[in-house]
Amino acid sequence: MSQINKTPIVLTIAGSDSGGGAGIQADIKAISATGSYACSVITALTAQNTQGVSGILPISAEFIEQQLDAVFTDLDVVAVKVGMLAEAALIEAVVKKLKQYQPKYLVVDPVMVATSGDLLLQQSAIATLKTQLLPLADVITPNLPEAATLLNQELPTTELQMKAMIEDLRALDCKAVLLKGGHLESESTSTDLLITADKVETFTVERINTQNTHGTGCTLSSAIASYLAQTEDLIASVSLGKEYISNAIAHADELHIGKGHGPVHHFYALNTK
Numbered sequence: 326m327s328q329i330n331k332t333p334i335v336l337t338i339a340g341s342d343s344g345g346g347a348g349i350q351a352d353i354k355a356i357s358a359t360g361s362y363a364c365s366v367i368t369a370l371t372a373q374n375t376q377g378v379s380g381i382l383p384i385s386a387e388f389i390e391q392q393l394d395a396v397f398t399d400l401d402v403v404a405v406k407v408g409m410l411a412e413a414a415l416i417e418a419v420v421k422k423l424k425q426y427q428p429k430y431l432v433v434d435p436v437m438v439a440t441s442g443d444l445l446l447q448q449s450a451i452a453t454l455k456t457q458l459l460p461l462a463d464v465i466t467p468n469l470p471e472a473a474t475l476l477n478q479e480l481p482t483t484e485l486q487m488k489a490m491i492e493d494l495r496a497l498d499c500k501a502v503l504l505k506g507g508h509l510e511s512e513s514t515s516t517d518l519l520i521t522a523d524k525v526e527t528f529t530v531e532r533i534n535t536q537n538t539h540g541t542g543c544t545l546s547s548a549i550a551s552y553l554a555q556t557e558d559l560i561a562s563v564s565l566g567k568e569y570i571s572n573a574i575a576h577a578d579e580l581h582i583g584k585g586h587g588p589v590h591h592f593y594a595l596n597t598k
Contacts, residue, residue, distance in 0.1 A: 340409050386412075433499075494520055576590035
């Protein structure tokens with residue numbers, strides 16, 4: 326009797342974006358588009374569109390735990406992606422359940438800084454994130470503002486300054502860091518660095534001129550989790566994730582969603598026009 330090839334299951338733990346471009350909605354689209362089955366645990370509801378966030382309704386730690394129990398006791402989750410957890414109590418609840426159920430792979434996107442530059446986490450939550458959640462991660466995916474916040478450093482403005490963060494990021498208690506250079510907008514290319522204990526892999530792509538980049542961080546981290554569940558290879562998963570997000574950004578202007586910063590095109594491969 327032949328063995329049935331099961332679709333890998335990937336769980337996203339994040340907030341909901343009512344506009345559909347980021348958060349849980351972007352995660353589910355990215356996981357689905359890259360060939361895995363998406364399930365979700367929602368940590369907050371937002372009133373949000375392409376022009377900004379007008380309201381946030383947090384979910385209690387107790388109900389987050391209840392959602393996690395429901396998922397893990399029934400579904401064979403291979404990889405987990407964690408997005409924004411705004412309070413220390415929520416981080417602790419997620420950490421408790423991750424230790425209990427021990428999924429094979431964990432990708433943490435440390436969503437900490439709003440586009441405006443405002444901190445989204447209290448200082449106590451940042452400390453809890455660093456000491457409790459990051460050590461469980463196979464890879465974390467900070468952009469430059471998030472990396473600067475994690476390290477309590479100035480925001481890099483050049484690729485040289487970005488590379489100067491490598492050793493300090495290695496000192497964080499996690500297996501690997503994908504440092505994303507998308508905020509260096511003066512550069513003609515966009516470079517990400519995959520930093521592990523003994524080497525640095527460089528991923529460089531041409532910068533794409535579009536304002537429709539809402540949800541890029543959520544999308545990339547979810548794609549990496551999806552590919553990890555399928556390939557079990559971090560470098561390959563990051564490379565495939567980068568290829569996917571680059572194409573999703575390149576096709577973003579084919580969509581006409583909202584009046585502000587629109588989403589990337591998660592399902593560009595299905596566009597037959």
